[in-house]
Amino acid sequence: MLEYRIVRTHRRTIGIIISPTHGVTVRAPLRASDKEIQQFVKIKTQWIKKHLESFTKKTCLNKNSLKEGDKILFRGQEYTVSLIPSTINQVELHDNIIGIKTSRPDDQKAILRVLERWYKINAEIHLRKLFGMIILKHSNRNFNLKELHIRKMKRKWGSCSSSGRITINRELIKLDDTLAEYVITHEICHLFKPNHSKEFYQLLGELEPNWRELIKKLSQYYN
Numbered sequence: 001m002l003e004y005r006i007v008r009t010h011r012r013t014i015g016i017i018i019s020p021t022h023g024v025t026v027r028a029p030l031r032a033s034d035k036e037i038q039q040f041v042k043i044k045t046q047w048i049k050k051h052l053e054s055f056t057k058k059t060c061l062n063k064n065s066l067k068e069g070d071k072i073l074f075r076g077q078e079y080t081v082s083l084i085p086s087t088i089n090q091v092e093l094h095d096n097i098i099g100i101k102t103s104r105p106d107d108q109k110a111i112l113r114v115l116e117r118w119y120k121i122n123a124e125i126h127l128r129k130l131f132g133m134i135i136l137k138h139s140n141r142n143f144n145l146k147e148l149h150i151r152k153m154k155r156k157w158g159s160c161s162s163s164g165r166i167t168i169n170r171e172l173i174k175l176d177d178t179l180a181e182y183v184i185t186h187e188i189c190h191l192f193k194p195n196h197s198k199e200f201y202q203l204l205g206e207l208e209p210n211w212r213e214l215i216k217k218l219s220q221y222y223n
Helices: 034-043 045-055 108-137 170-174 177-189 198-207 211-218
Strands: 005-009 015-019 023-029 071-074 077-085 090-094 097-102 147-151 158-160 165-169
Touching: 015 045, 023 034, 034 045, 071 108, 071 170, 090 108, 097 108, 108 147, 108 170, 108 177, 158 177, 165 170, 165 177, 170 177, 177 198, 177 211
Parallel strands: 005 023, 077 097, 147 165
Antiparallel strands: 015 023, 071 077, 090 097, 158 165
16 A cells, blocks of 8 residues: 555645655645545556666665765765764775775764764865856857856755755755756856746756756765
8 A cells, every 4th residue: 555644735626646755645724634645646646656676776875874884975986984083074085995984883863964064064165166167168158157056955956946046956966066057057048038838948958958967866875
């Protein structure tokens, strides 16, 4: 039997959200009966199962725990984790080894905190650098960017507001630069074309001719 969680809100229709970490959530109007919800889920069962199965073929970028010898990604390269007892909390790269130094090597929360801080710092530096390079590359387009934010996002790789504020998911620091560059290019296109219209994809194709291949590669990962 398909398991799901029901969340009732002030909305008009029933909707379904599928997450690799939180499973299936059904968002329903306050007045929707259990029978109505059950019937809706029954109709969507095959669709739900298809999406749940797709997650088994993808790579999760977030780790709930880390042990010696685990594999993690940084800028598209796979590194082997080495946990190092130390009075200093920091991360070091040596060839294909990522050394996580911590004063509490047996504390998973402490280990993940050190690693997450290191990812965050590198994302701020490197993703902003990539962004600047792409804006410069297409300077003749006169992109009117108001703000750039680098932060962790749950369901999106990036977003662009109507006011010209772009947000880039810092989890992209774990992936190859070509994928981060694609997301940045996608979002700056929204500065001209806010929706995914034919004109939007025409502009995207001009700036990044291989966008179809890149989005296919990006779809193999989730947060």
